[in-house]
Amino acid sequence: MNIQTVSKQQSPVSFLARRLIRPLVPLTHSRKFILGASIVMFFVALGLLGRLIVPFGPLAQSGAPWSPPSARHILGTNYLGQDVFSWFVIGTATSLKVGFFVALFSSSIGISVGLTAGYLGKYTDDVLMRFVDMLLVIPAFPLLVILSAYLPPTNTSTILILSLLSWPFMSRVVRSQVLTLKERGYVAVSKLSGAGNLSVMFKDIFPNMAPIIFINMIFLVIGAIIAQAGLAFFGLGNVNSINWGTMLYWAQVEDAAVQSAWWWILPPGLAIGVLGMGLNMLANGIAETTLEMRMG
Amino acid sequence: MISKRYLLRRLTNMAVIAYGAITLNFFLPRIIPGNPVMANLFGGGGGQIGNPVVVRRLTQEFGLNNPNLLYQYYRYLVELVHGNLGISFYYYPQSVVSVIVQRLPWTLFLAGSGTILAALLGIPLGIFLAWRKGTLPDSLISSAGMLISSIPYFWIGIVLLIFFAVDITIFPVAHAVSQGVTYSSVFAYLGDVLYHAVLPISTLVIALMPGYALQMRNTMITVMHEDYILTAFAKGLPNHVIKNRYAARNAILPVTTHVGIALGYVVGGALMVEYLFAYPGLGYTLFSAIQSEDYPLMQGIFLIISLCVIFANFIVDMIYTLIDPRVSLT
Numbered sequence: 001m002n003i004q005t006v007s008k009q010q011s012p013v014s015f016l017a018r019r020l021i022r023p024l025v026p027l028t029h030s031r032k033f034i035l036g037a038s039i040v041m042f043f044v045a046l047g048l049l050g051r052l053i054v055p056f057g058p059l060a061q062s063g064a065p066w067s068p069p070s071a072r073h074i075l076g077t078n079y080l081g082q083d084v085f086s087w088f089v090i091g092t093a094t095s096l097k098v099g100f101f102v103a104l105f106s107s108s109i110g111i112s113v114g115l116t117a118g119y120l121g122k123y124t125d126d127v128l129m130r131f132v133d134m135l136l137v138i139p140a141f142p143l144l145v146i147l148s149a150y151l152p153p154t155n156t157s158t159i160l161i162l163s164l165l166s167w168p169f170m171s172r173v174v175r176s177q178v179l180t181l182k183e184r185g186y187v188a189v190s191k192l193s194g195a196g197n198l199s200v201m202f203k204d205i206f207p208n209m210a211p212i213i214f215i216n217m218i219f220l221v222i223g224a225i226i227a228q229a230g231l232a233f234f235g236l237g238n239v240n241s242i243n244w245g246t247m248l249y250w251a252q253v254e255d256a257a258v259q260s261a262w263w264w265i266l267p268p269g270l271a272i273g274v275l276g277m278g279l280n281m282l283a284n285g286i287a288e289t290t291l292e293m294r295m296g
Numbered sequence: 297m298i299s300k301r302y303l304l305r306r307l308t309n310m311a312v313i314a315y316g317a318i319t320l321n322f323f324l325p326r327i328i329p330g331n332p333v334m335a336n337l338f339g340g341g342g343g344q345i346g347n348p349v350v351v352r353r354l355t356q357e358f359g360l361n362n363p364n365l366l367y368q369y370y371r372y373l374v375e376l377v378h379g380n381l382g383i384s385f386y387y388y389p390q391s392v393v394s395v396i397v398q399r400l401p402w403t404l405f406l407a408g409s410g411t412i413l414a415a416l417l418g419i420p421l422g423i424f425l426a427w428r429k430g431t432l433p434d435s436l437i438s439s440a441g442m443l444i445s446s447i448p449y450f451w452i453g454i455v456l457l458i459f460f461a462v463d464i465t466i467f468p469v470a471h472a473v474s475q476g477v478t479y480s481s482v483f484a485y486l487g488d489v490l491y492h493a494v495l496p497i498s499t500l501v502i503a504l505m506p507g508y509a510l511q512m513r514n515t516m517i518t519v520m521h522e523d524y525i526l527t528a529f530a531k532g533l534p535n536h537v538i539k540n541r542y543a544a545r546n547a548i549l550p551v552t553t554h555v556g557i558a559l560g561y562v563v564g565g566a567l568m569v570e571y572l573f574a575y576p577g578l579g580y581t582l583f584s585a586i587q588s589e590d591y592p593l594m595q596g597i598f599l600i601i602s603l604c605v606i607f608a609n610f611i612v613d614m615i616y617t618l619i620d621p622r623v624s625l626t
Contacts, residue, residue, distance in 0.1 A: 131316075134316040136560075137560065138606070139564055139601055141560075141561075141564025141565075142563070142598045146598050149594060150325065233568065234586070248451065257457045269448065273443045276442075276446020277442045279446075281442070
């Protein structure tokens with residue numbers, strides 16, 4: 001009795017906060033999740049606050065060309081004498097931005113297609129999944145290259161192209177989830193009580209696959225950051241934008257390998273690897289925790 | 297044995313996907329706005345871009361002066377059936393097909409041997425890790441695998457290049473064969489080819505292996521929870537028999553699928569690695585085509601690579617059926 005009165009007195013804000021936070025509590029017991037989240041938070045902080053800590057403007061000539069790491073230049077300088085550390089820190093923001101927006105846009109497409117195909121079934125499903133299969137088989141990289149060659153070289157184009165090509169796998173995952181979830185009892189109850197297609201889709205089915213969608217969004221972030229770096233390395237997209245990919249592009253164009261300028265080449269590649277590992281751990285942590293909860 | 301009905305279904309499926317790729321290749325340059333070269337060439341009227349002789353020939357052969365899109369599509373298919381993908385702007389007077397035919401074998405060589413070597417090394421590594429699940433070697437190697445599989449292929453190539461071709465000059469920095477050398481025998485030539493291929497192929501193997509190993513490890517761990525593994529232990533079978541004949545054999549199937557799905561990525565990776573090592577395959581050609589705005593060549597490369605990957609997927613499907621006959625019965 002007492003407990004009920006307390007929960008009735010809760011303000012709607014704290015009620016909402018509780019609903020959002022409670023499912024996250026078990027995650028804090030997963031070591032993988034904590035480690036992964038710390039790595040990701042580190043890069044996000046670097047991306048957001050980087051402007052405050054860079055010692056030089058990334059485009060300013062602040063030292064002699066090709067100078068190795070020193071106290072003044074933690075990561076040395078590039079062929080123009082620009083500070084590599086400043087490039088790296090400022091570039092973090094753009095690389096993360098590409099990853100975030102591509103994951104957001106392409107999962108919206110993937111989720112819509114997957115929900116529609118799985119829920120409506122029949123011809124809709126056949127046609128959509130044939131199309132998805134085709135996109136999954138056709139090698140993405142040459143297609144990305146061609147599209148980038150046609151579109152104006154801006155970061156927006158890169159985000160657009162990656163979003164348009166990254167969603168098929170997500171739609172497959174969502175579809176197979178829908179196929180199992182729509183047979184559950186609570187869906188039948190909703191339907192019997194007169195809920196429409198859209199209401200069943202978004203109120204009953206969608207919330208139940210949130211963890212799987214989130215895990216796949218994480219993989220989309222990694223994929224987009226790697227793909228953007230690859231396109232930039234090929235000289236596609238905006239090569240004058242400062243990000244991890246363009247760092248490697250200029251290093252290649254200016255023969256940093258032949259100069260043995262490892263301080264210019266190692267940071268962006270390792271950063272992509274470490275961030276990818278962090279995101280992977282985050283995803284694994286969520287997967288293991290939700291699986292345990294379902295089992296137990 | 298592969299049943300005829302199953303084979304027919306896979307073949308139809310492949311044909312549909314290939315047709316889709318061919319159609320996509322037709323529409324790509326026509327639907328994307330904002331590129332003056334393409335607007336000029338495909339908008340009808342033939343423009344002032346590229347080599348005027350080439351433009352005139354392309355316009356004629358592909359019916360580009362007819363504004364009817366269906367007619368253009370028909371011309372495109374007819375020319376495709378005759379093996380005509382147009383003429384390269386940059387390599388004029390060579391046709392796109394002849395440029396691609398010279399370069400394709402190098403790409404297939406890199407991507408093919410990279411995939412096979414990575415699978416041959418990665419699968420046993422995965423078995424090893426799964427068998428020692430939770431031990432120090434497992435967690436160390438698995439984490440390293442996760443790190444490496446998130447690193448772009450070409451970056452691994454750059455690092456190898458600095459180490460083995462610049463700092464210690466063991467391997468060549470670029471190209472597929474030595475320049476300006478006459479070979480005493482075929483074997484000397486092949487040796488030189490292999491010598492030049494060591495770094496590019498190692499790049500692909502290092503990049504791909506963790507994916508295969510981790511997939512094998514995870515599947516095998518799932519398989520090891522099965523009842524028949526417990527039975528095998530209870531029967532007192534030797535460990536190596538349980539490991540290889542019971543667990544690994546049943547876990548290898550999903551990895552085969554993974555090899556098929558990864559093919560597209562491998563080709564993408566091979567393209568970048570070629571660019572890095574100035575290796576004369578399609579990737580390097582694609583890069584120079586972008587630099588010189590050689591759109592017919594770019595499109596041709598995209599189409600041929602897509603068709604190769606679609607075909608390779610079909611082959612992987614068939615191999616899968618041979619390993620696991622249950623698939624073709626469904």
